[in-house]
Amino acid sequence: xxxxxxxxxxxxxxxxxxxxxxDALNALNLQTLAELSDVIDELEKDxxxxxxxxxxxGKAFIAGADIKQMSGMDPMDAKKFARMGHAVLDxxxxxKVVYIAAVNGFALxxxxxxxxxxxxxxxxxxxxxxxxxxxxxxxxxxxxxxxxPRLIGRxxxxxxLLTGDNITADEAYRLGLVNRVTxxxxxxxxxxxxxxxxxxxxxxxxxxxxxxxxxxxDIDLMSAKELEISYFIASFSTEDRSEGMKxxxxxxxxxxxxx
Ligand code: CAA
Numbered sequence: 001x002x003x004x005x006x007x008x009x010x011x012x013x014x015x016x017x018x019x020x021x022x023d024a025l026n027a028l029n030l031q032t033l034a035e036l037s038d039v040i041d042e043l044e045k046d047x048x049x050x051x052x053x054x055x056x057x058g059k060a061f062i063a064g065a066d067i068k069q070m071s072g073m074d075p076m077d078a079k080k081f082a083r084m085g086h087a088v089l090d091x092x093x094x095x096k097v098v099y100i101a102a103v104n105g106f107a108l109x110x111x112x113x114x115x116x117x118x119x120x121x122x123x124x125x126x127x128x129x130x131x132x133x134x135x136x137x138x139x140x141x142x143x144x145x146x147x148x149p150r151l152i153g154r155x156x157x158x159x160x161l162l163t164g165d166n167i168t169a170d171e172a173y174r175l176g177l178v179n180r181v182t183x184x185x186x187x188x189x190x191x192x193x194x195x196x197x198x199x200x201x202x203x204x205x206x207x208x209x210x211x212x213x214x215x216x217x218d219i220d221l222m223s224a225k226e227l228e229i230s231y232f233i234a235s236f237s238t239e240d241r242s243e244g245m246k247x248x249x250x251x252x253x254x255x256x257x258x259x
Contacts, residue, residue: 006035007057008042013199014192015043015052015097022058028110029066030081037088043097050203051195054118055102055188056111061127064109067136078141085110085142089117093214096207098198102191103127103178108166113142116151119210120194121178123169124187129177130166150217152176202240202256 005026007018017039019026026032043049056062065081073081092099092114101107101118107129115121115129123129131144139145139161149157152175160167169181182190198206208231216224235241240256247254 001035001038003035003038005032006039008039010046010049013048013050014195015049017052017054019056019062022060024066025058025060025063025106026056026111027063027066029069030084033084033088037091040088040091040095044091044095049097050199050206051098051100053100053102053188053191053195054114055191056104058105060106060111061101061103062111062114063106064111065141082141085113089114089143092117096203098206098210100191100195102187103129103169104184104187109133109140110142113140113144113147116147117143122187122191122194123172123178123181124184125169125181126184127169128166129169129172130164131161132164132166134162134164202244204238204240205235208235
């Protein structure tokens with residue numbers, strides 16, 4: 001696919017995905033969403049990349065779905081668009097790759113929803129975050145009504161969804177919506193530092209932990225604990241657990257397999 005609105009840079013086990021439609025504040029039209037989907041597929045097949053940092057060019061991370069394109073959609077188009085958005089975000093969540101949102105500016109509507117589908121979010125103190133869809137006579141269509149309450153609680157989520165207010169990065173941090181807030185210049189270095197740390201770990205465990213946390217959150221506690229036990233058992237037949245424990249005993253750094 002010829003990508004114009006999404007740039008992918010791979011540096012060893014760490015990739016950077018840059019949303020690159022700054023004139024429209026990186027708004028998600030069908031083309032941009034398809035390009036993002038293509039990038040996610042490429043990373044999934046890559047087999048070497050462990051972490052992907054997602055950020056935006058210009059003053060926005062992603063200012064949401066493309067309102068100009070949506071204004072011409074009928075209900076059937078809306079169905080396709082919502083299904084496509086959900087599929088892209090679900091593929092990030094179920095991916096073996098750890099997605100780190102480096103929120104450089106506006107993360108609104110679909111942008112906030114993409115941030116919430118990431119595993120970790122870091123925000124610049126210039127970022128503005130929110131679900132303003134209600135101001136357009138719609139509601140979030142890429143999972144916002146479901147991921148937001150799961151992350152910050154139902155009452156706080158309903159306040160954001162019902163008022164459509166945008167919040168600052170500090171407020172998002174207070175609500176537990178982002179992991180940390182940095183000065184704008186420190187955003188990408190901070191994201192790279194976390195990515196580097198994670199990329200030095202076992203790829204098998206990265207994917208096990210993502211699966212347990214994400215799947216476990218949507219099932220009952222007993223079943224979720226069983227899930228953990230089954231992955232714990234599976235861990236004991238991996239080369240990485242032999243290497244990790246051997247390295248501890250030999251007082252050296254573990255050398256985990258790439259994949
Ligand atoms: N869709 C299409 N174009 C957008 C856009 C969007 N979501 N957000 C910004 N743009 C465009 C503007 O129309 C403008 O284009 P022109 O120069 O051609 O007029 C350009 O980007 C720059 O934007 P502004 O001039 O508005 O910039 P600003 O700094 O004055 O304001 C802003 C920034 C507060 C983010 C404002 O642009 C804004 O409110 N954007 C819309 C945010 C929004 O409502 N997002 C939710 C979309 S719905 C959704 O996402 C549904 C879903 O769940 C899937």
